[in-house]
Amino acid sequence: MLSDVKVVLASCRLQMKQSFSRSMFKFCILAYPILAAITFYLIYAGQNDQTLISYVFLGTAITSMWSSISFSSAGDIDRERFMGALEVIFCSPTRFRMIMFGKVIGNTLLGIASMFISFLMVTLLFQVPFTLTHPLLFIVSMFVGIISFIFIAMLLSGLLAISRNTRVLMNCIDYPVFILCGTVFPIEVLPEWVRPLSYLLSPTYVLELARMSINGITDIRLFYYHMLGLGIVTILYLLAYLKFYEIIDVKARKEATLEVI
Amino acid sequence: MGVIVVKNLRREYETSLGVVKRDKKIVHAVNDISFEVEKGEIFGLLGPNGAGKTSTIKILTTLLAPTSGEATVLGHKCFGEEKELRKKINFIFGSERSLYWRLSAYDNLSYFCDLYHVPEKMKKDRIEKLLEMVGLEDRAHYRVETFSKGMKQRLQIARGLVNDPEVLFLDEPTIGLDPMGAKTLRKIIKQLAEQGRTILLTTHYMLEADELCDRIAIINKGKLFALNTSEKLKDNMDSSMIEVDLHTLREDTVSRLKGIENITDVKVVTDDLGHRLKIECRNPRQIMSLVNEQLYDNKVKSINMREATLEDVYLKIIGGEQSA
């Protein structure tokens, strides 16, 4: 148990050190929030402060956090496979998912940093005051959201450990997620048949909850429903990820997918 | 029972040909191989590219599931009981991979120590010893990406030893190293075996296998063709040769030479300078005195002996067959 904690911490540290030495990553962490903030601001320029906060602040924050957590975690598997480190860590006595968990935590911390940068950017650049109607609910929503993102990242990393088509998968789920979850516009704009998909993705709920706590809650039940929804999808991710890592161990070795092609 | 036991081991890969996924082809990478390795032994798997060496090693290091057959290391099944096994073994793939290039040598080893649950108290000491052993102590805090190929490979060796493994697997450990680097590495491997570790390595360098391995298994296309000590493998070869230059040659010498056991053929080449006997045989050292006896009343100019090399053995077994 103690050694597992140590492995998680060590993997987390390793992940951050490594990520920081990659210029691409520095771009994602530092430049992306800045560029996104500018883009979102220009889209919503002239609207009232609440809209600005809801879309500019949150839009940038959630997209940069989401990219950092899920997509770097996914990319890491690919990178490790390419470096040949995937095999070495896989056959160590530490459970693979502990190592991945550490890495995902590392990405999460960086993602949170990225989110703060975007908050700071919007505040400083556009002088939009960041005001919240329900600060406590906002913090709770973000917290549960982050946990949910962590499990999604674990799920993705598992998926990628057993599939060699990592890149394809990564690229085809990046933007659709932003569209589906209502980062830039409310999901009510989407055709009805895609909405169930939106409600399978936790960013949808996180955004919804955060917006409610920013703009004020007219119906507290709606807030709870969304919180419940977020809880349910998060538990689904958790179950799927646990199941996944159970089969990864066998499947990766049966199908010889750990190494580079 | 051996430290490593492999019995009727098979591993197949399903590969799809071309773009159309439906054209499936089964590759028999390991096709019914059996062998055992004893404690403290250096055991070599020798074979051309595609022979199935890496697949065998990957099965033994719990990285790959066997399709059928048995593979156990230290009494643990390689597939199914890997939890216990992984603590006690380690492997080194002879390449620059399997390291975190953006981290320092020290940080790399430190991370792998954590993965192998090396107690914090022992960690620093062990890392320093390992770095010293592979001659990287003064590069400990440099990033791996600044290392030469040989240095990376040596760091890999250190990485493979972080958990003080009882059994060590090495897949072509000296590939791409310069002669000095390869020599240092062979020295380290010998030291490790002297400490009582069991070592299984693959190579396609004959001399290396000859120098290092207590026993050698020659495999090709997933099949085991020969398994013995280097000496015994050569003994069975009839490609050893004794060449004798003579001033004069008695008529019955050739037939009497042919009568000696282990001599398979005697050819005579005669020119204006004299005669040359080409005696093809097994175990030239052992029959040398018998050959000498039969030559007593010929006028001998010189005698040359060329023992079969492992390469002769290898080429005979692998034959003209091209590697995969």
Ligand SMILES: Nc1ncnc2c1ncn2[C@@H]1O[C@H](COP(=O)(O)OP(=O)(O)O)[C@@H](O)[C@H]1O
């Ligand atoms: N992951 C894989 N998928 C499909 N075929 C493979 C895979 N790995 C190895 N092979 C095939 O299995 C055979 C044996 O390969 P390998 O064990 O790497 O041999 P060696 O290490 O002796 O060169 C080769 O024909 C190789 O192409």
Ligand SMILES: [Mg+2]
């Ligand atoms: Mg190989």
